Amino acid sequence: MRKVAIIGVGMTKVGHLFSESLRSLFSKAVRSALEDAGNPKIDALYVGNMSAGQFNNQENIAALLSDFAGLNGIPATRIEEGCASGAGAIYNGFKAVASGSHDFVLVGGVEKMMDTSTCDATSIVSTVTDQEYEAFLGLSLVGINAMVMRLYMNTFDVGREPFAKFSVQMHDNASKNPYAQFPFKTSMDKAMNSNPVAEPIHLMDCAPLGDGAAALILCPEEYAKKFTSSPVEIIGAGHGMDTFIFHTRDDFLSLKAIRDSARDAYRMAGITPGKVDLMEIHDSFSITAFLTIEDLGFVEKGATGQAIDEGLISLDGPLPVNPSGGLKARGHPIGATGVYQMAEVVLQLRGQAGARQVPGAETGLTNNISGFGASSYVHILRG
Amino acid sequence: MIPKQPVGIIGWGAYLPQYRIKVETIATVWGTYLERYTEGLGVEEKAVAGPDEDTTTIAIEAAQNAIKRAQIESSELGAVLAGSESPPYAVKPTGCTVAEVIGTTPNILAADLEFACKAGTEAIQFCMGLVSSGMIKYGIAIGADVAQSAPGDDLEYATAAGGAAFIIGKLDGKAAASINASSSYVTDTPDFWRRSEQPYPKHGGVFTGQAYFHHVINAGKQLIKELDMKPQDFQHAIFHQPNGKFPEKVAKELGFVSEQIRVGMLVNTIGNTYSGCIPLGLSAVLDNAKPGDNILVVSYGSGAGSDAFYIVAQDAIEDKRELAPTVQDYIDRKEYVDYSCYAKWRRMIIGLEAKR
Numbered sequence: 001m002r003k004v005a006i007i008g009v010g011m012t013k014v015g016h017l018f019s020e021s022l023r024s025l026f027s028k029a030v031r032s033a034l035e036d037a038g039n040p041k042i043d044a045l046y047v048g049n050m051s052a053g054q055f056n057n058q059e060n061i062a063a064l065l066s067d068f069a070g071l072n073g074i075p076a077t078r079i080e081e082g083c084a085s086g087a088g089a090i091y092n093g094f095k096a097v098a099s100g101s102h103d104f105v106l107v108g109g110v111e112k113m114m115d116t117s118t119c120d121a122t123s124i125v126s127t128v129t130d131q132e133y134e135a136f137l138g139l140s141l142v143g144i145n146a147m148v149m150r151l152y153m154n155t156f157d158v159g160r161e162p163f164a165k166f167s168v169q170m171h172d173n174a175s176k177n178p179y180a181q182f183p184f185k186t187s188m189d190k191a192m193n194s195n196p197v198a199e200p201i202h203l204m205d206c207a208p209l210g211d212g213a214a215a216l217i218l219c220p221e222e223y224a225k226k227f228t229s230s231p232v233e234i235i236g237a238g239h240g241m242d243t244f245i246f247h248t249r250d251d252f253l254s255l256k257a258i259r260d261s262a263r264d265a266y267r268m269a270g271i272t273p274g275k276v277d278l279m280e281i282h283d284s285f286s287i288t289a290f291l292t293i294e295d296l297g298f299v300e301k302g303a304t305g306q307a308i309d310e311g312l313i314s315l316d317g318p319l320p321v322n323p324s325g326g327l328k329a330r331g332h333p334i335g336a337t338g339v340y341q342m343a344e345v346v347l348q349l350r351g352q353a354g355a356r357q358v359p360g361a362e363t364g365l366t367n368n369i370s371g372f373g374a375s376s377y378v379h380i381l382r383g
Numbered sequence: 384m385i386p387k388q389p390v391g392i393i394g395w396g397a398y399l400p401q402y403r404i405k406v407e408t409i410a411t412v413w414g415t416y417l418e419r420y421t422e423g424l425g426v427e428e429k430a431v432a433g434p435d436e437d438t439t440t441i442a443i444e445a446a447q448n449a450i451k452r453a454q455i456e457s458s459e460l461g462a463v464l465a466g467s468e469s470p471p472y473a474v475k476p477t478g479c480t481v482a483e484v485i486g487t488t489p490n491i492l493a494a495d496l497e498f499a500c501k502a503g504t505e506a507i508q509f510c511m512g513l514v515s516s517g518m519i520k521y522g523i524a525i526g527a528d529v530a531q532s533a534p535g536d537d538l539e540y541a542t543a544a545g546g547a548a549f550i551i552g553k554l555d556g557k558a559a560a561s562i563n564a565s566s567s568y569v570t571d572t573p574d575f576w577r578r579s580e581q582p583y584p585k586h587g588g589v590f591t592g593q594a595y596f597h598h599v600i601n602a603g604k605q606l607i608k609e610l611d612m613k614p615q616d617f618q619h620a621i622f623h624q625p626n627g628k629f630p631e632k633v634a635k636e637l638g639f640v641s642e643q644i645r646v647g648m649l650v651n652t653i654g655n656t657y658s659g660c661i662p663l664g665l666s667a668v669l670d671n672a673k674p675g676d677n678i679l680v681v682s683y684g685s686g687a688g689s690d691a692f693y694i695v696a697q698d699a700i701e702d703k704r705e706l707a708p709t710v711q712d713y714i715d716r717k718e719y720v721d722y723s724c725y726a727k728w729r730r731m732i733i734g735l736e737a738k739r
Contacts, residue, residue, distance in 0.1 A: 016589055016590070016593070018590055018593055114589065114590065115587075115590075117585070117586065117587060117588045118588045118589070119588075195416050195418075195419065196416075
């Protein structure tokens with residue numbers, strides 16, 4: 001296998017981008033990434049997207065997006081893996097370069113969600129759960145997370161405060177991120193007293209709906225220095241799966257897909273969790289973030305709240321989590337989220353993250369999951 | 384758009400059904416959080432049409448009040464223009480029913496207009512043109528709706544029933560106010576729509592608000608610029624009121640202060656009467672304005688567009704005020720109904736139609 005480097009990143013601001021279309025958003029991210037990488041000739045395209053068919057009534061989007069992004073004529077593939085579609089595109093792009101199939105691969109992610117009503121968008125998002133055994137019975141993604149959060153709170157005897165504190169930290173970070181959907185701070189009072197969505201989950205525990213696109217340029221490490229003085233290497237990649245239906249899991253408070261993908265990524269990278277300087281994780285709900293931090297091996301089960309209290313995840317803490325603001329405040333344009341996560345870590349490892357820069361970061365981790373952890377990707381990067 | 388021959392509002396008349404439902408009542412039925420609507424939208428209660436009321440009856444009541452204030456014979460009217468998005472019939476004009484009841488038929492131009500919530504202000508513009516050109520002596524412009532919303536939709540917390548009418552004639556001593564200028568700002572924007580076979584409108588959620596602000600602000604800015612005036616020159620401003628928050632934001636954006644929009648702001652107590660919204664707000668301002676007061680009006684209709692007007696109260700306004708019930712009289716005349724009554728009257732109970 002060849003070593004793989006990232007030589008370019010591009011992102012649009014996440015938000016309610018009513019003046020943009022699926023193709024214009026994606027093209028903007030692609031142009032930014034190409035410019036950042038010094039305009040290499042691209043050999044293949046992998047794009048993550050969850051549901052253009054339902055959000056935009058448009059399928060066959062790999063061909064469409066490659067054409068409108070000025071990349072017509074190269075192999076273009078869409079990856080759909082629910083909320084993990086973005087990381088799925090990265091994983092496939094990584095393998096294509098590592099295996100020698102392609103040299104310069106553009107990996108992108110895009111989701112244009114806001115052209116539907118909130119109600120319709122929520123229904124579309126819920127299709128990442130099982131339509132026969134879960135959605136059919138009225139169990140939405142927030143419903144599953146609410147049950148798990150309640151179980152977590154009862155099992156480990158914690159209140160809602162630690163979860164609210166996580167959301168406040170995400171907003172603090174996003175206030176320093178020009179790409180964030182919610183670039184403003186919030187307070188514990190607002191986080192605690194926001195409207196309930198499905199008790200004990202309140203609005204401020206949830207990632208928002210939003211539009212966005214992000215792109216990365218991957219190439220063999222041996223070529224990277226010709227294009228950039230600061231390539232970032234993907235040193236580990238893991239893809240884990242769990243049972244699709246939530247109620248067939250052995251343990252509701254631990255996500256096997258995350259554990260398995262992390263195990264494989266750490267093994268490939270040859271590191272232990274202790275070597276990670278920062279990470280971007282999948283906080284679609286604050287409870288998901290807690291389970292993830294624990295399943296990635298950073299904190300004992302049930303101890304995330306205490307670790308947050310002790311400053312573990314803050315930007316100047318021992319393990320900054322989601323310096324971008326995470327899904328909660330940077331935003332969660334679903335199929336693009338995994339690519340946003342990696343773009344953020346690349347900027348951090350290059351030392352180009354501005355006011356949210358984690359000082360001296362050398363090794364970063366990304367984790368992108370689908371549904372309630374039906375699948376998971378972990379990637380480890382070194383600057 | 385400045386009329387060639389000056390035109391004015393000779394008479395104005397409002398109508399609101401006497402029934403109200405509290406937003407709290409609706410929130411209880413759907414299990415939603417009251418503050419989302421009372422604080423988030425600034426709406427406390429809304430006017431509900433009675434079982435024997437519809438857009439046509441509301442338009443007639445408003446027209447009759449306008450004629451009382453205009454002190455003209457209905458036979459002097461040359462046009463009856465009814466603006467609404469909830470006419471009782473898909474095919475059969477409301478305008479001709481109103482014309483018949485107020486006694487202007489048969490030699491009358493009668494028509495219906497539809498442009499979501501701004502059909503009423505379009506009717507004013509059409510009457511301005513007909514009067515200014517000398518084609519008619521007086522025309523009556525009506526905006527009225529029994530506003531539609533799907534049960535449980537966010538819209539349901541504000542959609543209300545009501546309307547107002549204005550008799551437009553040449554500017555003379557009988558005029559309560561002059562309409563000095565108007566301008567429109569229209570684009571093809573799909574923010575809110577209802578196909579003919581659908582009972583309730585659909586909307587683009589957050590996008591609907593974006594469309595509202597874009598059109599209202601641009602129409603307002605455009606007219607103020609054309610007139611070479613400043614926000615401080617106006618004693619009153621009325622911006623379309625889908626809720627209590629949007630017009631406040633528009634006012635701030637355009638440089639107006641809360642006091643300037645206070646008199647015409649009705650949504651918190653009566654809800655959003657769609658095509659009746661701006662006509663009712665303007666009626667409330669005319670109920671209170673002093674001669675010489677400058678009034679800015681900006682409507683909004685989804686689809687989308689805004690009509691802006693520069694209106695100046697004239698001396699005759701004082702004597703006409705008491706000739707018909709004021710908007711406040713109608714706001715104060717109220718009786719609360721519960722959701723089951725509201726659901727029955729609004730024909731939301733499945734099976735009622737089958738029974739017929």
